[in-house]
Amino acid sequence: MIARRSLLLAAGAAALARPAILRPALAQGEPWPRERSIRHVVPVAPGGSQDIVARLLARHLTDALGQSVLVENMPGAGSNIGYEHVARSKPDGYTLLAGSDSLSINRALFPKLGFDTTGFAPVAQGVRVPQILVVRADSPVRSLDDVVALARAAGVALGTPGNGSLAHLLGEQIQAATEIRWTHAPYKGGALALNDLLGGSLQGVLINIGAVTDHVRGGRLRGVFVSSAQRTAALPEVPTLAEAGLPGAEAVGWHGIVAPAGTDPAICARVNAAVAEVLRRPEVAGRIAALGLEPVLAPPEALGEVIRADAARWAEVVRRARIQPD
Incomplete structure (x- = not known):
């Protein structure tokens, strides 16, 4: 790459x-x-x-x-x-x-x-445009392993900007690679998904990084992983999917x-x-x-x-x- x-x-x-x-x-x-x-x-x-x-x-x-x-x-x-x-x-x-x-x-x-x-x-x-999984700042989810464990134990609902969005396709790749299934909640745009995440209706949202950078920097949301080959300069603390254990699962728009x-x-x-x-x-x-x-x-x-x-x-x-x- x-x-x-x-x-x-x-x-x-x-x-x-x-x-x-x-x-x-x-x-x-x-x-x-x-x-x-x-x-x-x-x-x-x-x-x-x-x-x-x-x-x-x-x-x-x-x-x-x-x-x-x-x-x-x-x-x-x-x-x-x-x-x-x-x-x-x-x-x-x-x-x-x-x-x-x-x-x-x-x-x-x-x-x-x-x-x-x-x-x-x-x-x-x-x-x-890298994609990112974000959760609320008070969520116990801090890694991809946490997402996998939650999906297997109790189920997890993750939102995306819509069916067929790049975030949705990335989610399908991750589920296939980890052999889990989560509840996919497609929205008519990322803003609506983020509103429900902040309101507590979702456990996380997969979305393009440009939509949530301010939320993560402001401490309202936490980034779990980014979909690019390298970490992003904007949110350098967020690991890549490869670092999370899924090399090759890149999805950059x-x-x-x-x-x-x-x-x-x-x-x-x-x-x-x-x-x-x-x-x-x-x-x-x-x-x-x-x-x-x-x-x-x-x-x-x-x-x-x-x-x-x-x-x-x-x-x-x-x-x-x-x-x-x-």
């Missing part, structure tokens, strides 16, 4: 070092993006970490690209309303999509979609940008370079770090590889666990 990450960083650095080569290709055709504002479609409701990252990038890309980047939330149907809208949009660079790991998951979860979730033009991975299939690769490369420049800005880097997320500097092709690999991986989990969408 470390070697792969190093290769991606190296490839990203090489790609970002060549902006002068990319811009002339754009100049030969339409002077993108001078013609009009850029729409940045966010396929989820406002307020969550995906929306926060999308708005943060859009605000700073407005300056980096010299054109307004306007956020438009288009939630519903597990993000598929926004996804389909962008998939059917003209591939001219003036419509971008705030993509995430659900692009890979939805291909298996919704077999009758009218568009190919892996067919978007990759632009920038943006940030990596992403919040980034894709475009309609057929978008000029030079436009994708230019946005990719702009995103990398934005992620290096101290105010952006600080906000990303505060959320517990990790910036990714890699070329568009690297994101395409992530989407394809995750689609194959999660399709098997969806099939084996017989997961149905909410």
Whole structure:
């Protein structure tokens, strides 16, 4: 995992070092993006970490690209309303999509979609999003072993942001590896699950780390494990799943940008370079770090590889666990 990450960083650095080569290709055709504002479609409701990252990038890309980047939330149907809208949009660079790991998951979860979730033009991975299991600060659960023991002795109810979410799929992997079953409580978003956890209706919640960093730092919740290969800088006291005894059970999402299939690769490369420049800005880097997320500097092709690999991986989990969408 470390070697792969190093290769991606190296490839990203090489790609970002060549902006002068990319811009002339754009100049030969339409002077993108001078013609009009850029729409940045966010396929989820406002307020969550995906929306926060999308708005943060859009605000700073407005300056980096010299054109307004306007956020438009288009939630519903597990993000598929926004996804389909962008998939059917003209591939001219003036419509971008705030993509995430659900692009890979939805291909298996919704077999009758009218568009190919892996067919978007990759632009920038943006940030990596580890998952985390959190419990109340007064919970006796402090480790994965405690979760396993509780599930076997008395049962345990764990919430997630919904059926087919990355957190749900991670939970299915853990249950298969530990040979236990817990009661899965899917919610219409992570905020509702966290409310019930804080209120005592759940024993824990599996969720993306950006949704709970402040709760853990404030002492209201305790992190049991994170799903990344290494501990996160935001919550360094929380062990990884590998440290908890489950090596290989990693599940890291992403919040980034894709475009309609057929978008000029030079436009994708230019946005990719702009995103990398934005992620290096101290105010952006600080906000990303505060959320517990990790910036990714890699070329568009690297994101395409992530989407394809995750689609194959999660399709098997969806099939084996017989997961149905909410």
